[in-house]
Amino acid sequence: MGLMKEYKRHSARVTRTKRWKALRQEALRRDGWCCVRCPERRRLEVDHILPVKTHPELAFDLSNLQCLCGPCHSRKTRIEVGLGKPNPAREAWKTLVRETHRNPEA
Numbered sequence: 001m002g003l004m005k006e007y008k009r010h011s012a013r014v015t016r017t018k019r020w021k022a023l024r025q026e027a028l029r030r031d032g033w034c035c036v037r038c039p040e041r042r043r044l045e046v047d048h049i050l051p052v053k054t055h056p057e058l059a060f061d062l063s064n065l066q067c068l069c070g071p072c073h074s075r076k077t078r079i080e081v082g083l084g085k086p087n088p089a090r091e092a093w094k095t096l097v098r099e100t101h102r103n104p105e106a
């Protein structure tokens with residue numbers, strides 16, 4: 001997955017700094033130690049709302065940060081990278097295939 005690796009390389013430049021670690025705590029506190037998209041309170045990650053890759057100037061801007069749990073974060077990243085565009089038609093098709101597979105006689 002070359003795209004994803006390239007994408008993560010950009011944010012790693014930010015997230016390995018001391019400055020980031022302090023800012024991250026601030027973001028977690030501001031969002032009440034809770035994922036902003038679901039009620040998950042464990043495995044929280046601090047996300048750049050506008051990605052570092054395209055908006056490096058906002059990398060250390062608290063207003064560009066949000067707390068997300070692991071699953072919400074990877075879903076968002078996949079969409080940004082262009083790998084995980086939710087496609088309702090495709091999802092419906094996959095469900096249909098699964099159902100058919102489960103009941104070959106139906």
Ligand SMILES: [Zn+2]
Nearest residue numbers: 035038069072
């Ligand atoms: Zn979540």
